[in-house]
Amino acid sequence: MTLILKGISRSINRNWIIKELNFEVDDGECLAILGPSGCGKSSTLRVIAGLDKPDEGEIYINNIDVTNVSPVARRVGMVFQNYALYPHLSVASNLSLGLKVRGVSKVEQRKRVSSILSVLQLDHLSTRLPAELSGGQRQRVALARALLRDPLVYLLDEPMSNLDAQLREELRPELRRLILNGQQPVLYVTHDQQEAMAMADRIALLNNGFLEQIGTPEELYKNPRSIFTAKFIGRPQINFLKFKDGLITAVRPENIYLSREGYQCKVIYKEWLGMNQLLFLESSLGSIKMICKSDLKVNEKVTVNWDTKDEFQFDTHTGKRLDKAITKSKQIISR
């Protein structure tokens, strides 16, 4: 049940929303589509669902070309960002409406709805209206609806973005249990790099409609191929330092350490993170962020350094990676 996108492009009023997207999602694999808002994440999902038509390219589900197939026949299970629950119908009716229009018998409808309700522990809410549910409960109903569809592909459009941070973390294991452990390919759209890394097997990073980089979370973190990727993946954000014209050196805050030799800095601000602290340093190279365990004070003078193996070199103009590590990461990607 693989999902393949070949050269998918879509434009609105002569502006390319997504351009030349190529990727493959295997059975049971979860691919996160990550990127800032307006980068074409949701558009990609809508094209796959069949809600929008691509200008160019083909989509294959299960090795069948579905580019010109109706949305129903594609059999996708989609969870919308705002859940798209029918506000005038009870939870049970929300779930059975799809079965009903697909001609499932009344007895079968009742059976399948009640079994999915108990799997998701929603039994006690079956007569409630969506407005009478909490955010987390609504999300579960939306998941239940996607599960009931018995889809070939799952499409999740920012399923967590309407929930508060604590609930999000609580619901991750449940989402994994219900959908991500299944046999189907899963596309998971998010703008939260942390969530993408936590949930997905691989991440496709989009920038302005283009595929910036695709790979496992580890690949993207350890071998960013461009300034954009380096900046987007990893928090706190990577440091960009300028030693030479036309060249940017990037070092992650967690790879910087206190040392006898190195660069003179002054602590100008600090954030306490619990396990450690995030220091904002001022140096001749510009401002530097570092993660530090020892308790330093503001205005204290320190000397910091890092290993050259932890450095990334980027071209200022193209934003592309220059140092040798790139060849290795290319091999990984084109395997």
Added chain:
Amino acid sequence: MNILLLLPALILIFIVFVIPIVRYYWLSIHASSVMTGLIPVPNNGSNWLRILSDDRFWQDLFQTLRFTFTSVTIEILLAIVIALLLNQKFQGRGIIRAISLLPWALPTTIMALGWRWIFNTPYGPIEQIFTLLGIGTINILSNPHLAWIATVIADVWKTTPFIMIILLAGLQTIPSDLYEAFKLEGGTEIQSFFKITFPLLQPYLIISILFRIAQAFGVFDLIQVMTGGGPANSTESLGLYAYINSMRFLDFGYSATIIFLTFIILIGFCILGWLLISQSKRFLSSEI
């Protein structure tokens, strides 16, 4: 303290609503006409006895109900169709939306005059068309069986845009992802109208139906200008009958009785409508 904050609103309601109604009721149990020198004299409810056996009143009630239900039904159906059309994306939508509102923006007396000429015999275009088709003159406005239909047509023309704009606003509150989710689940366009659009449009339909019933029940200016209540009182509404009694016969007591009874009947309809709607709502959420 809370009561104090409500006071301005209560005073306003009292002045514009409670006082006139109480005054009408008070007038309805008095004789107040040229016969009494326009001085109200208590007459022990003889106005109410008179109205019960007043054939013209019951005939006008029948006409008002016929006019209300025919025009409101046609208006609602037409408005749904037009609102759905104008909710689609197409070029020049803004201009067409604005134009479609024009009939409602016209003063009733002016559009009623226009319609009187349209139905005029022999100069109006409708008669001309019938003549051209070889059917001959039908004299719509002088035919007691047909004239009320002409008033319904004029009313539909004028007030459909009003309902349409309420329904259009309602349509725009329905999130598009509901339709998309339904489409992915296998719903057709027609099913999505009956399963999503119609139930979610219900509050807007209720509002416009109640508005329109109340408005059409008190219709006056359209009838007054178009037919003057004729021919043979066949298009006379209750509003017009109350007006004739007070302004032509100068019988304020009886006119107030007509107005008060009309008011009670209208409230009855509103309560009935409310009950029907609240029942259907409960029915909708559990069963699809």
